[in-house]
Amino acid sequence: MGLDRRGFMKTLGVAGTTLALGKTAFAAGKGKESIEFYGILYDSTRCVGCQTCENSCAEKHGLPAPTEVPEAGVIRKTDESRRTVVNLFKTTKGEVYVKNQCMHCNEPACAAACLTQAMYKTKEGPVIWRGNKCMGCRYCMVSCPFDVPKFEFHSANPKITKCDMCYDRILEGKKPACAENCPAEAITFGTRRELIQEARKRIAAQPDVYSDLIYGEREAGGTGEVYVAQVPPVELGFKTNLQNESYPALSKGFLYAVPSVFVLLPVLLLGIHETTKTNKNHQNEGDENE
Amino acid sequence: MKTSNFEYPIAKDNDGKTIWKFLISEFKPKGKIFTPFNIISVPVILLGIVLIVIRFWKGIGSITNLTQEVPWGLWIGFDVVTGVAFAGGAYVLTFIVYILNNQKYHSIVRITVLNGFLAYVFYAGALLLDLGRPWNVINPIIGNSFGTSSVLFLVAWHFLLYMLAQLIEFSPAVAEWLGAKRARKILSGMTIAAVIFGITLSTLHQSGLGALYLMAKDKIHPLWYSEFIPILFLVSSIFAGLSMVIFEGSISHKVFFNQISEKHNKEQDGIVRGLSRICAGAMFAYFALQVLIFIHQKRWDLLGTPMGYWYLLEMIGFVLIPMLMFVSGYRRKSINMIKTAAILTMVGVILNRLNVTVIGFKWDEAIRYVPSWMEVVVTLTVIFTEIWIFRWVVRRMPVLRDAPIWAKNQDK
Ligand code: SF4
Ligand code: SF4
Numbered sequence: 001m002g003l004d005r006r007g008f009m010k011t012l013g014v015a016g017t018t019l020a021l022g023k024t025a026f027a028a029g030k031g032k033e034s035i036e037f038y039g040i041l042y043d044s045t046r047c048v049g050c051q052t053c054e055n056s057c058a059e060k061h062g063l064p065a066p067t068e069v070p071e072a073g074v075i076r077k078t079d080e081s082r083r084t085v086v087n088l089f090k091t092t093k094g095e096v097y098v099k100n101q102c103m104h105c106n107e108p109a110c111a112a113a114c115l116t117q118a119m120y121k122t123k124e125g126p127v128i129w130r131g132n133k134c135m136g137c138r139y140c141m142v143s144c145p146f147d148v149p150k151f152e153f154h155s156a157n158p159k160i161t162k163c164d165m166c167y168d169r170i171l172e173g174k175k176p177a178c179a180e181n182c183p184a185e186a187i188t189f190g191t192r193r194e195l196i197q198e199a200r201k202r203i204a205a206q207p208d209v210y211s212d213l214i215y216g217e218r219e220a221g222g223t224g225e226v227y228v229a230q231v232p233p234v235e236l237g238f239k240t241n242l243q244n245e246s247y248p249a250l251s252k253g254f255l256y257a258v259p260s261v262f263v264l265l266p267v268l269l270l271g272i273h274e275t276t277k278t279n280k281n282h283q284n285e286g287d288e289n290e
Numbered sequence: 291m292k293t294s295n296f297e298y299p300i301a302k303d304n305d306g307k308t309i310w311k312f313l314i315s316e317f318k319p320k321g322k323i324f325t326p327f328n329i330i331s332v333p334v335i336l337l338g339i340v341l342i343v344i345r346f347w348k349g350i351g352s353i354t355n356l357t358q359e360v361p362w363g364l365w366i367g368f369d370v371v372t373g374v375a376f377a378g379g380a381y382v383l384t385f386i387v388y389i390l391n392n393q394k395y396h397s398i399v400r401i402t403v404l405n406g407f408l409a410y411v412f413y414a415g416a417l418l419l420d421l422g423r424p425w426n427v428i429n430p431i432i433g434n435s436f437g438t439s440s441v442l443f444l445v446a447w448h449f450l451l452y453m454l455a456q457l458i459e460f461s462p463a464v465a466e467w468l469g470a471k472r473a474r475k476i477l478s479g480m481t482i483a484a485v486i487f488g489i490t491l492s493t494l495h496q497s498g499l500g501a502l503y504l505m506a507k508d509k510i511h512p513l514w515y516s517e518f519i520p521i522l523f524l525v526s527s528i529f530a531g532l533s534m535v536i537f538e539g540s541i542s543h544k545v546f547f548n549q550i551s552e553k554h555n556k557e558q559d560g561i562v563r564g565l566s567r568i569c570a571g572a573m574f575a576y577f578a579l580q581v582l583i584f585i586h587q588k589r590w591d592l593l594g595t596p597m598g599y600w601y602l603l604e605m606i607g608f609v610l611i612p613m614l615m616f617v618s619g620y621r622r623k624s625i626n627m628i629k630t631a632a633i634l635t636m637v638g639v640i641l642n643r644l645n646v647t648v649i650g651f652k653w654d655e656a657i658r659y660v661p662s663w664m665e666v667v668v669t670l671t672v673i674f675t676e677i678w679i680f681r682w683v684v685r686r687m688p689v690l691r692d693a694p695i696w697a698k699n700q701d702k
Contacts, residue, residue, distance in 0.1 A: 077358070111439075112440060113442065115430045116429045117436070117437045118426075133435045135421050135430075136423035136426070137420070138361035138362060141361040142506050145505075153354075153356060158423065160422075239508070248439065250504040250505050250517070251504040251505055254504065255439065255441065258444060261494055262490060265490045266486045266487070266490050269385075269486045273482065276392075
């Protein structure tokens with residue numbers, strides 16, 4: 001669905017019709033034209049593990065500042081009170097930092113799962129959560145292949161929390177808080193196409209420094225967050241068993257079958273009912289004898 | 291022995307004043323108060339209510355062991371997913387009786403539909419307890435946020451519509467209870483439509499419950515995950531539902547013996563045998579499907595692991611063996627063997643649903659989810675309350691006993 005919309009937006013954008021501008025402006029409510037998904041490129045080779053991203057994220061979203069520091073051998077996970085974490089891994093090329101948060105999938109499983117469209121892939125690219133719609137069923141958590149959405153289990157008015165790529169800042173034309181504040185320029189914000197080009201450029205320029213895999217380019221149908229690092233993703237705690245097809249594709253077959261079942265089955269049932277109707281009396285008699 | 295001449299108060303004297311007197315008298319308890327079931331269920335229900343209050347006050351985490359990794363536990367895996375499978379008897383029986391016009395099973399249709407309806411109200415209703423923000427449940431219903439790409443959206447809608455269909459299927463019994471002759475005529479005229487609609491909905495949401503887990507591909511143990519979960523869930527709901535009918539029937543015949551006419555009592559064994567044959571057939575299809583999937587997925591090496599043994603136990607101990615018992619019970623006319631097979635089958639269905647939703651879900655996680663005792667108590671509360679209502683209805687409406695004569699005449 002996301003891809004289709006993206007293709008659609010692209011075509012309109014290329015055609016440069018005023019209609020497209022008008023439409024996007026209306027939907028974005030800000031008059032900001034966007035024709036491609038935004039994303040973030042995170043570069044482990046640049047990250048110094050200072051946690052500025054964690055701090056600025058906490059500040060931006062009114063969450064407590066982090067108290068632990070990244071430590072090799074300890075995996076910190078995102079939860080209700082932190083939407084991004086930086087972890088340290090001992091790898092074949094020494095210690096490497098990795099930042100984790102929502103991957104902002106091109107075709108997000110969470111949004112396909114959500115029965116209220118509370119989880120929502122915006123046309124700008126960030127996947128956001130809308131509290132006025134969410135009923136707290138947590139199906140998004142069950143479905144997300146990266147285990148990203150978190151739930152406030154200890155609240156009477158619980159929220160689903162996760163990184164929203166600072167969607168409000170993007171609408172204002174600003175970068176997400178983490179990308180804005182990273183002192184090492186490890187976090188680059190841009191359109192996904194630009195970011196993948198940039199990632200390829202970096203790998204090509206220093207093939208001995210970088211591993212040649214761009215994590216997120218294909219995983220789960222492609223994600224808005226893409227990663228480059230010194231070592232392959234498997235050494236950095238990434239899930240490497242994910243399929244390259246999008247996750248919503250897994251239940252598409254079922255969903256596509258529904259309308260035809262809905263039309264054909266009742267007709268079939270009615271047909272059988274009519275043809276067996278005449279048996280009714282016979283069987284009644286037959287039963288008496290049993 | 292009760293005969294079809296059972297007296298219906300309002301039918302005799304159908305004016306407004308007596309309706310109220312009648313209803314008030316009907317709300318008084320009938321039957322003994324200190325039965326073992328009451329003595330156990332009342333404290334559990336009271337405790338459960340306290341726990342539910344705490345849950346809405348302090349959050350879901352205050353009484354459950356759910357984690358960020360395992361966001362769905364016993365309440366979804368057992369109450370909803372397993373409960374709905376057991377409620378499948380209603381759509382199978384209405385298919386046999388109303389679509390295939392096989393009158394042999396007519397006498398147990400009502401009780402099965404009632405059971406199915408209450409199961410949906412309570413077990414699907416248990417979903418509300420599990421919702422973090424239940425006040426927004428209205429969103430996908432009134433249509434200000436249709437998540438049409440969501441399997442859960444489909445399942446939720448089907449639950450709602452199916453409850454309506456079952457209510458219509460059952461409504462003639464209510465009308466007979468109240469002596470509302472004209473209403474009964476109209477309502478029973480809607481039965482076939484409700485049945486056709488209901489079977490279609492059931493086919494889709496029984497499989498839909500399985501389809502819910504399709505996106506959790508990497509989280510479910512590969513022995514239980516396949517793209518065919520929806521079909522497996524659908525086929526297994528047939529014998530899950532019918533085993534429940536057999537099981538529930540054997541209890542009802544003891545508890546409500548005074549409601550059942552001699553004719554029906556005699557028919558009962560034939561019905562149970564017939565059901566056992568259908569169960570065996572459905573289980574055979576299910577087992578064959580499972581074998582095909584197993585071979586297709588080339589999972590031989592997984593069998594040697596603890597999860598592999600667990601899988602074999604489920605497949606052989608609780609599918610293959612009860613299937614053979616159904617066959618032999620049918621051949622040897624051994625009702626006891628059929629009843630035992632039904633119980634084994636039910637255990638197998640519980641195992642299967644829990645293996646997909648809880649036990650095999652994130653099976654490789656370091657800290658496993660195990661339900662808290664409070665989750666269990668709430669589950670029992672749901673089940674016991676359902677049984678209370680079930681009993682209340684059976685004692686009052688013509689569910690097991692024959693319909694009044696005027697009603698039978700209407701059908702002629
Ligand atoms: S990573 Fe998970 S939460 Fe984030 S967009 Fe993808 S499916 Fe949704
Ligand atoms: S918990 Fe909320 S956001 Fe997640 S799937 Fe359910 S309704 Fe959608």
